Amino acid sequence: MNTENWSGLIAATFTPMKDNGELNISAIPSIVNQLVAEGVAGLYVCGGTGEGISLTNNERMIVAEAYIKAANGKVPVFIHVGQDSVFAARELAKHALANGADGISAMTPTYFKPNSTRALIDSLKVITEAAPDLPFIYYHFPAKSMLQLNLDEFVEMAGDQLPSMYAIKFTDSKVYDLQSILHVSNGKLKVFFGTDEMLLTGLLAGASGAIGSTYNFALPLYLKLIEAWKDNDLVKAQYLQNLSVTMVKTFAPFGGIEGQKAIMSMVGMECGPTRLPLNILSISEIEQLRQQLEEIGFFRWARS
Secondary structure, three states, X not given: OOOOOOOEEEEEOOOOEOOOOOEOHHHHXXXXXXXXXXXXXXXXXXXXXXXXXXXXXXXXXXXXXXXXXXXXXXXXXXEEOOOOOHHHHHHHHHHHHHOOOOEEEEXXXXXXXXXXXXXXXXXXXXXXXXXXXXXXXXXXXXXXHOOOOOHHHHHHHHHHHXXXXXXXXXXXXXXXXXXXXXXXXXXXXXXEEOOHHHHHHHHHHOOOEEEEOHHHOOHHHHHHHHHHHHOOOHHHHHHHHHHHHHHHHHHHHHOHHHHHHHHHHHOOOOOOOOOOOOOOOOHHHHHHHHHHHHHOOHHHHOOO
16 A cells, blocks of 8 residues: 555554453454544554553554454554564564554653664664565654654654654644654655644644544544635634544543543444553443533534
8 A cells, every 4th residue: 555645634543452451353343444434544553542562562463463454455554563672663563564564653662761863763773674665653752752852863864764764653742843853854754643632733733644542433523623724714623623622631531541442432432441550440430431521512523
């Protein structure tokens, strides 16, 4: 699949699990079918939303295979392979290539952090050289990586040292850094925005599209937002973005992934609970979340 002009709204997918924390791979085909039917532009598998860091390498391979098979070429599938061990990540990259992924992505190791841009580039080279023909998306998420990165220097060095890198997943509120990436790369790098509740801001700053978790269950809302933006109806776009903010403020107290997995079940895409060390919501908490979503009109304006 040609991903050169890849854009739109990409769902950072959840990993379905059983109540005991084991994988529930059988749920993936129906989830993918519904996402494709609703108009998702691609799938981003085993990232933070997919609890990739809480899965074993073998489990991550099983999940990747299942999503690639379920997508069946209908939409691009990018596999997040980031690990604290770059050599474990390298194996995941090899696996993604061998099993038909459309690209790979990785965030920097988070325990032993690269202490220079050179160390980061060298770490990513270990990963990307295992799948040199797959487009690579660097996952920039400073709130999680805690990496103090000179993005301009990184982009300049990546142009020579990471030939397969073609985009950055930008999950940060510092939109001036997003604009700098586009300027320094002279348009050669794409940027996919990763903060759903600020999507409009990212688009106005030049993002090609977005990768996020709420596109799994509120895609109709965001598609209307993008349509309003393209029609230069900023008043409507701002109104729709504020609905997104309201939605996020509603589920956030229940836990980011925990609350969203519960919402997935409410809209017909059963994902089960999260895996430890994340919390497991009680039946009463899930019902409380449902009531609050009904009160803000979520099931009306986010699903149609």
